[in-house]
Amino acid sequence: MKTFIYxxxxxxxxxxxxxxxxxxxxxxxxxxxxxxxxxxxxxxSVHYTFEVEGxxxxxxxxxxxNINFETVRVNGKKKTGWVATPKLLKIYKGFKxxxxxxxxxxxxxxxxxxxxxxxGDDQQIWTQGQGKYTSHWLPSFDDVNEKLVFNITxxxxxxxxxxxxxxxxxxxxxxxxxxWSYKMDKPMSSYLAMLSxxxxxRWNMQSxxxxxxxxxxxxxxxxxxxxxxxxxxxxxxFLEKETGVPYPWGVYKQVPAVDFLYAGMENTxxxxxxxxxxxxxxxxxxxxxxxVNAHELAHQWFGDLITEESGKHHWLQEGFATYYAxxxxxxxxxxxxFNNELYQMAERLQQASKTDTIPVLNEKASTxxxxxxxxxxxxxxxxxxxxxxxxxxxxxxxxxxxxxxVNTDQFLAEIKLAAPQCDTDAFKQRWLESAVFPIQEVMGxxxxxxxxxxxxxxxxxxxxxxxxxxxxxxxxxxxxxxYYPLKEEILFQIxxxxxxxxxxxxxxxxASNNIRVRQSVARTxxxxxxxxxxxxxxxxxxxxxxxxxxxxxxxxKKFPKNQVALLDxxxxxxxxxxxxxxxxxxxxxxxxxxxxxxxxDDFYGELIHYASPKFDSDIRQNALANLLYxxxxxxxxxxDLANALTHHKWQFVKFAKDNLRKLIKxxxxxxxIISIAPSLNDAERNKLEALLNEK
Numbered sequence: 207m208k209t210f211i212y213x214x215x216x217x218x219x220x221x222x223x224x225x226x227x228x229x230x231x232x233x234x235x236x237x238x239x240x241x242x243x244x245x246x247x248x249x250x251s252v253h254y255t256f257e258v259e260g261x262x263x264x265x266x267x268x269x270x271x272n273i274n275f276e277t278v279r280v281n282g283k284k285k286t287g288w289v290a291t292p293k294l295l296k297i298y299k300g301f302k303x304x305x306x307x308x309x310x311x312x313x314x315x316x317x318x319x320x321x322x323x324x325x326g327d328d329q330q331i332w333t334q335g336q337g338k339y340t341s342h343w344l345p346s347f348d349d350v351n352e353k354l355v356f357n358i359t360x361x362x363x364x365x366x367x368x369x370x371x372x373x374x375x376x377x378x379x380x381x382x383x384x385x386w387s388y389k390m391d392k393p394m395s396s397y398l399a400m401l402s403x404x405x406x407x408r409w410n411m412q413s414x415x416x417x418x419x420x421x422x423x424x425x426x427x428x429x430x431x432x433x434x435x436x437x438x439x440x441x442x443x444f445l446e447k448e449t450g451v452p453y454p455w456g457v458y459k460q461v462p463a464v465d466f467l468y469a470g471m472e473n474t475x476x477x478x479x480x481x482x483x484x485x486x487x488x489x490x491x492x493x494x495x496x497x498v499n500a501h502e503l504a505h506q507w508f509g510d511l512i513t514e515e516s517g518k519h520h521w522l523q524e525g526f527a528t529y530y531a532x533x534x535x536x537x538x539x540x541x542x543x544f545n546n547e548l549y550q551m552a553e554r555l556q557q558a559s560k561t562d563t564i565p566v567l568n569e570k571a572s573t574x575x576x577x578x579x580x581x582x583x584x585x586x587x588x589x590x591x592x593x594x595x596x597x598x599x600x601x602x603x604x605x606x607x608x609x610x611x612v613n614t615d616q617f618l619a620e621i622k623l624a625a626p627q628c629d630t631d632a633f634k635q636r637w638l639e640s641a642v643f644p645i646q647e648v649m650g651x652x653x654x655x656x657x658x659x660x661x662x663x664x665x666x667x668x669x670x671x672x673x674x675x676x677x678x679x680x681x682x683x684x685x686x687x688x689y690y691p692l693k694e695e696i697l698f699q700i701x702x703x704x705x706x707x708x709x710x711x712x713x714x715x716x717a718s719n720n721i722r723v724r725q726s727v728a729r730t731x732x733x734x735x736x737x738x739x740x741x742x743x744x745x746x747x748x749x750x751x752x753x754x755x756x757x758x759x760x761x762x763k764k765f766p767k768n769q770v771a772l773l774d775x776x777x778x779x780x781x782x783x784x785x786x787x788x789x790x791x792x793x794x795x796x797x798x799x800x801x802x803x804x805x806x807d808d809f810y811g812e813l814i815h816y817a818s819p820k821f822d823s824d825i826r827q828n829a830l831a832n833l834l835y836x837x838x839x840x841x842x843x844x845x846d847l848a849n850a851l852t853h854h855k856w857q858f859v860k861f862a863k864d865n866l867r868k869l870i871k872x873x874x875x876x877x878x879i880i881s882i883a884p885s886l887n888d889a890e891r892n893k894l895e896a897l898l899n900e901k
Contacts, residue, residue, distance in 0.1 A: 214598060214727050217453045218295070223587075224536075225265065225267070225349050226266055226349075227263045229258060229260045229263070230258055230352045230415060230719060231259070232254055232256040232352055233256060233355065233393075234354055234357065235254055235355070235356050236253040236357045236358045236852065237250060237253075237344060238251050238360075239344075239355075239359065239360045239361070239813070240361050240362075241322075241327050241331055241360075241361075241362055241403070243322055243331065243518060245315065246316075246322045247313060247314065247809075248310065248314055248320060248343050250311070250313075251309065251310060251311045251312075251887070252309075252310045252312070252633060253307065254307070254308040254309075254354075255305065255307055255308075256306050256308065256309075257304065257306065258301060258302065258303050258304065258306065259303070260303070262302070264298060265297065266297045266300045266301060267294055267295070267296055268294065268295040268297070268341075268345045268346065268347065269293065269339070269341035269347055269349075269396075270290065270293070270294060270312075270341055270345040271292070271293055271296075271314050271316075272293075272314060272315075272317070272342070273290070273295075273313070273315070273341075273345060274312060275295060275310060275312050276311040276312060277310065277511055278297065278308075278310050278311075279300070279304055279309045279310075280300030280301045281300060281301070281302070281800075282309075282403065283300045285299070285300070286299060287300060288300075288720070288855055295310070295345055301447075305699065306319075310345055312345060316852070318338050319333060319334060319335060319339055319342035319343050320333050320343035320401070320404075321333070321334070321854050323464050323822075323854075324819070325405075325822070326820070328405050329366070329734050330402075330404040330463060331404075332400075332466070332478055332674050333402070334467050334468070335397040335398060335399060335400065335473070336398075336471060337691075338809075339397065340396045340397055340399045341371075344396075346396035346399065347856055348396065348397070348694050349394075350395040350396075350513050350515070350675070351515055352396065353609060353611075354849060355390050355391065355392065355393050355394075356390050356399050357372065357387075357388065358370040358371065358388050358401070358403060359385060359386065359388070360386055361383050361384065361386075363382060363383065363458070364379055364381075364383060364384035365405065367384040367386075367401040367403070367404060367405065367406045367408070367422070367821035368384075369386075369388075369395070369401070369403075369459055370386070370399075370401050370476065371390055371399060371400055371473060371474050371478055372388040372389050372455075372475055372478055373388065373389055373418075373456055373457045373475075374387070374730075375388060376387055376390040380509075383607065390455075390475070390608055391456070392455065394510060398472070398474040400471075400473035400476050406422040406424060406425065406461060407423055407427075407428050409422075409435075411438070411439060411880070412437070412445060412452065413443060413445065413446070414440065415441070415446055415452050417456070417457065417458060418456075418458070418459070419439070419457075419459075420460075421459075421460050422459065422460065422462070423462060424462070427462075427484050429486065430484050430485060430489075431657065432487075433485050433487050433490035434462075434483065434495055435460070435499075435633050436490065436494070436496065437499070437500075437534075438460070438537060438690070440534070441499060441503055441534045442458070444533070445500075445504055445507070447528065448533060449507055449530075449600055449601060450600065451511075451599060451601060451605060453506065453606045454507070454511045455474060455475045455511075456475070458503075459475060459476055459477070459508070460479065460499070460502075461476070461477070461478055462481045462484050463478050463480065463821050464852075465481070465823050465824075465854070465858075466478060467856070468480065469501075469559075470483075470498045470499075470501065470502040471502065472501075472502040472503075472527070474510045475506075477503070479502065479813075480498075480785055480793065481822065482784070485496060485782070485783075485784060487749070488749050488751055489781075489782055489802070491749050491750050491753060492782075493782065496534075496535065496538075498796070498890050500531035500534040501528060501530075502527070504526065504527040504530035508522065508527055509523035509527065511522075511527075511604060511609065512603070512604060512609075512610060513606065513610075515613050515720075516569065517566070518567055518569045518613075518614075519614050520569065520576050521567070521571075521575075521580035521583070522612060522614065522617060522750050524580055525576060525577060525579070525580015525581050525583060525584060526576045526580070526584065527577075528537075528577045528578060528581035529581035529584040529585060532544060535547065536626065537741065542657040545652060545655040545657060546657070546658075546689070548582070548652060549652055549661070551578045551581070551582060552643075552649075552652070554578065555574065555578055555643045556641075558575075559642060559643040562641065563641045564641060565638060565639050565641045566638040566639075567639055569657070569667065571804060579643065581730060582648065586633075586637060587633060587679070590628060590633070591621065591624070591625035591628045595624045595625040596624070596625075598624045599621045600620075601670075602620050602623065603617055603620040613634075614638065618630040620632070623635075657691075657692075663815070664696070666701070667693065672700065672703050672708070675699075676711075679696045680711065680714070681712055683696065683715060683718070684714060690718075690723050691722075693715060693718065694719070694723060694726045696711065696783050697712075697730045698722070698726070698730060700810035701730045705731070705733060705735060706733055706735075706796055707737070711855045712738075712741075715727050716886045721748060721749060721753070722734070724745060724748055724753060725748070725752060725753040725756070726837070727744050728756040728760070729741075729756060731760075732760050732764070733764070739761075739765060739768070745757035746758060746776065751786060751787060754776075754779065754781070754787060754828060755787055755790055758772065758776055758787075758790065758794070759790065762798075769798045771802065772794075773791065773795050773798060773801050777791060779791055783822075783824060783825075784824035784827075785816065785828065786828060786830075787831050789825075789829055792810075792812055793813070793832040793836065795809045796810055796813070796836060798810040810836070810838075813829050813833050813836075814829075814833070814840075816828075816829035817829035817833060817842075818846060819849055823850070823855045823858035826850065827858055827861050830843065830847060830861075830862075832866070841878070841882050843886075844878070844879055845882050847866050848886050848891075848893065849865075849886075849890055851863065851893035851897070852890055852893055853888045863897060866879065866894070866897055867897065867900075868896065876898070881896065883895070
């Protein structure tokens with residue numbers, strides 16, 4: 207689960223941007239915005255207030271990526287001197303020392319950061335600022351050190367809800383349009399500005415400290431509210447108590463987005479997260495939103511309240527958010543769970559350190575380094591100075607630098623104040639400046655946990671003959687106290703053991719009624735006698751869409767005579783939002799010659815339907831993967847792959863590119879792929895031609 211979550215977190219780049227002189231201080235932004243969904247456009251006005259102290263600079267800069275400016279006025283003057291480049295608005299005349307006002311009207315058709323997404327018959331519009339830059343849709347500041355108060359007013363079809371940063375101050379309906387006005391009273395960096403427009407249902411909660419919490423889902427997902435947002439209030443209460451600092455923003459909102467680029471984004475007061483995490487009760491067992499939920503919530507302190515001064519210090523945001531999300535899970539699920547997560551992270555980091563030579567304190571560090579090594583560094587520091595001193599340092603750090611930008615030395619100075627005995631220079635060199643992962647220190651910390659010691663003992667038995675460890679394996683499998691990863695490890699160690707020799711262990715694993723352990727049986731037992739069919743078949747009833755998918759695949763392949771019965775039994779399955787079970791079922795039903803031969807075209811047609819642009823990329827990719835597995839030479843499949851090349855979600859684009867490249871290399875297929883070009887639009891055709899022309 208963690209691998210999936212961390213793989214989806216933001217892959218960031220830190221680029222150059224224009225910086226204003228330090229004596230120019232932008233204070234507030236008031237924006238009024240309108241949207242054209244069909245043209246993927248935005249237009250509106252922005253009113254800034256700013257102050258110039260001391261020497262008046264020659265030019266003031268605002269980042270603006272491919273924005274068309276209609277009017278630019280400083281202090282109401284029509285003769286404001288300004289010039290726009292593809293990346294900047296430069297103002298060189300009209301401002302004065304002291305207080306100033308800047309008024310802009312503009313329009314744009316952003317190629318990134320503001321996304322217009324089809325959601326079935328409905329629409330969604332949402333933003334992703336970090337790593338993409340808000341200045342693509344709103345003239346603003348790519349420099350994270352320029353913090354100001356954002357107040358955003360937006361207008362759209364009255365059937366839709368509009369969300370933005372801050373508290374909702376007012377709504378006004380005018381005909382078919384509705385205007386939503388949001389206000390903030392504290393400053394933030396521009397990358398944290400957000401918009402989300404969709405057909406949402408809202409639930410209202412209140413935190414332990416009295417903060418209003420608004421939780422949103424699409425109207426058709428209302429039945430998934432409880433499993434999706436489970437533990438939200440627990441996480442909120444824990445983080446306030448653990449940091450010692452009350453939630454600083456007055457209101458907190460969460461909303462999912464279809465085809466969101468990453469797992470989640472911590473926009474100030476309003477997290478956007480991937481629709482993948484909207485789950486029912488069964489899906490919750492496989493893909494809980496909790497870790498992402500807690501991670502993005504932790505960012506409201508670490509990243510939003512206090513913000514890195516440059517990419518070099520990115521771990522101060524991602525390492526902290528990762529660690530505090532783990533602390534939330536420790537509070538909910540216990541120390542064994544927490545230490546197991548730490549151990550799995552340590553394994554990944556130790557392996558990565560063999561080739562990754564970039565340390566934490568480097569803006570080019572990997573996501574794994576910023577997030578997971580950063581989190582481990584904090585845990586090691588907490589263990590070194592003691593949790594109470596660590597908490598005191600964190601509280602002081604947050605209070606001292608609230609609404610400001612920070613660097614690593616400032617954080618470590620607070621650690622030194624709380625724990626004078628701590629050699630922060632040595633810690634910095636060992637954990638933050640060195641690319642080496644300090645595995646001995648890590649194992650010393652982990653070995654304090656009894657479960658970890660037992661797990662390591664079990665791992666050391668991997669190369670022993672089965673006969674010499676079977677008795678120990680039986681003891682663990684029979685134990686009700688043994689933590690489930692121990693039983694999973696046993697199942698992975700006996701994969702190659704003949705079934706007859708390990709059958710007793712397999713039956714004990716199934717009898718554990720632990721979803722994770724039973725799922726490990728599904729993964730590891732792929733060859734079995736017919737006498738075990740019913741026992742393995744019981745996995746189809748597990749409260750896990752992943753287990754069901756694995757078990758159906760195995761049973762279908764290993765027991766051909768039962769295929770028709772299996773298909774009848776599972777024909778109403780749908781699974782996750784990506785319809786993993788329905789798409790698997792359609793593929794198996796199509797491939798089974800004895801299953802409704804008269805409906806083969808219907809099964810295939812439904813797969814084609816789900817591969818079309820009417821659906822989100824997860825469903826489309828799943829459908830296309832199954833269609834490619836079936837292997838028909840189908841121009842419709844190739845056209846859908848070509849369409850995917852133009853999608854905003856890079857993961858889907860990569861999938862399409864990789865599979866088109868494979869098809870082009872197959873004998874005779876390049877000409878067939880070329881033949882679909884006339885049926886494509888210009889964007890699709892250009893992308894496809896680029897692939898065809900690759901050397």
